[in-house]
Amino acid sequence: MKIPIHISEESREPIYHQVETQIKTLIVSGQLPPGTSLPSIRALAGDLGCSVITTRRAYQNLEANGFIKTAQGKGTFVNDVENRKIEDTKEKLAYDAFKKAVEHGIQVGCSEEEINTIFNNIMREYFKNGG
Amino acid sequence: MQASLLQVKELTKTYKRFTLGPLDLEVEPDIVVGLVGANGSGKSTLFRILMDIVKEDTGHIKFFGQEWTEDDIEWKLHVGYSGEILEAYEFLTITEMKNLISRWYQSWNHNEFENLVKRYKIDVDERYGKCSKGTKKKIEFIFTLCHNPTLLLLDEPTAGVDLVSQRKMKEDLMRFMEDGEKAIVLATHKIEEINQLCDEIVVLDSGRITHSFNKDDIYDTWARIWISDVVEQVIQHPNVIQFEMDPPQIVTNDVEALESIMQKEQMSITHIQRLSIEEVLEFLIDQE
Numbered sequence: 001m002k003i004p005i006h007i008s009e010e011s012r013e014p015i016y017h018q019v020e021t022q023i024k025t026l027i028v029s030g031q032l033p034p035g036t037s038l039p040s041i042r043a044l045a046g047d048l049g050c051s052v053i054t055t056r057r058a059y060q061n062l063e064a065n066g067f068i069k070t071a072q073g074k075g076t077f078v079n080d081v082e083n084r085k086i087e088d089t090k091e092k093l094a095y096d097a098f099k100k101a102v103e104h105g106i107q108v109g110c111s112e113e114e115i116n117t118i119f120n121n122i123m124r125e126y127f128k129n130g131g
Numbered sequence: 132m133q134a135s136l137l138q139v140k141e142l143t144k145t146y147k148r149f150t151l152g153p154l155d156l157e158v159e160p161d162i163v164v165g166l167v168g169a170n171g172s173g174k175s176t177l178f179r180i181l182m183d184i185v186k187e188d189t190g191h192i193k194f195f196g197q198e199w200t201e202d203d204i205e206w207k208l209h210v211g212y213s214g215e216i217l218e219a220y221e222f223l224t225i226t227e228m229k230n231l232i233s234r235w236y237q238s239w240n241h242n243e244f245e246n247l248v249k250r251y252k253i254d255v256d257e258r259y260g261k262c263s264k265g266t267k268k269k270i271e272f273i274f275t276l277c278h279n280p281t282l283l284l285l286d287e288p289t290a291g292v293d294l295v296s297q298r299k300m301k302e303d304l305m306r307f308m309e310d311g312e313k314a315i316v317l318a319t320h321k322i323e324e325i326n327q328l329c330d331e332i333v334v335l336d337s338g339r340i341t342h343s344f345n346k347d348d349i350y351d352t353w354a355r356i357w358i359s360d361v362v363e364q365v366i367q368h369p370n371v372i373q374f375e376m377d378p379p380q381i382v383t384n385d386v387e388a389l390e391s392i393m394q395k396e397q398m399s400i401t402h403i404q405r406l407s408i409e410e411v412l413e414f415l416i417d418q419e
Contacts, residue, residue: 009404009405010402010403010404010405012386012403014351015347015350040309042305042308042309043305045330046301046305046326046327046328047327049326049327049408050346050347050350051329051330051331051345051346051347052161052162052330053330053345053347054347
């Protein structure tokens with residue numbers, strides 16, 4: 001069983017955090033519905049080329065936050081996550097993604113005004129009708 | 132914290148033209164240790180000393196938290212070792228070999244043996260000595276697994292083995308590790324095995340351990356940094372492993388230290404990229 005996770009070579013974000021965020025994204029977006037079984041920490045570590053220490057840490061955080069659950073001897077599964085939590089997480093993930101995009105804009109030398117213009121253009125592209 | 136499965140302290144062995152150690156090594160449960168190093172760096176010698184095939188000059192070896200006396204070999208029942216030991220029985224067929232070896236172990240798993248022999252398409256009526264190099268490796272591998280060991284010491288288990296069987300061996304090793312209580316020491320020259328199987332890496336060079344680290348530390352500390360200009364202070368820095376001018380870039384084993392220096396010197400970083408394990412190992416093995 002493989003799940004679409006990718007470790008960025010560019011990002012300075014710790015690997016366990018990247019894994020955690022990407023699994024969370026897959027869960028709140030509904031791509032991994034409740035009950036879906038996840039790869040074991042060792043299989044995932046093998047796929048990603050990291051150590052089990054890293055994947056275990058990601059799974060432990062996800063489990064502590066109620067996104068996944070481990071059944072002894074059966075494996076790890078996606079949990080039934082409450083709606084409110086899904087909404088909160090969606091907001092947080094989108095917020096972080098925007099933040100990263102803005103940081104990137106600043107890094108390549110955009111001004112506040114330029115970033116604002118780009119943001120508005122993109123919003124118009126995606127929400128043509130209304131908004 | 133669970134007890135170590137293997138603990139080696141101040142181990143030495145001196146030959147006429149080669150000295151192993153002094154060497155310390157610790158293998159904890161649920162960890163796969165990748166033992167890497169150039170040919171002749173001492174990997175096989177280390178395994179042979181651990182397995183008591185060769186006697187060490189000095190030092191202490193503890194298996195499963197205990198130092199065993201010479202006539203107490205119970206520990207061997209829980210260790211799976213592959214390192215050309217079957218050559219001594221090369222005149223036997225695989226079935227004869229199994230009949231001989233399985234008797235040594237109460238825990239021998241006959242089903243597992245049958246499954247693995249099928250899985251790796253081994254002709255059990257063939258004499259071991261007649262088998263190809265890769266087939267011998269596969270047979271050795273099967274024999275290391277069938278007595279239900281807790282610790283595997285594998286000396287290049289996939290050398291000369293076909294691609295499909297290599298993949299199967301990786302799967303079998305992952306399955307072996309699944310309960311979280313076992314461990315593997317894997318001597319290998321294959322980068323995919325380090326990437327996919329290993330948690331910790333130990334670099335052996337001329338009989339000494341020169342580096343020992345968790346694999347993920349590499350990602351956090353090593354990086355290639357592209358900068359506006361490479362200045363003398365940066366080149367001289369002890370954590371700069373390599374530099375190039377076109378375009379200006381450095382390789383470092385302490386990305387945070389370098390970042391703070393560059394900030395202080397007001398040099399602008401244009402890009403930072405993690406290094407692959409392969410690149411880092413080449414630096415570690417080559418530039419000693």
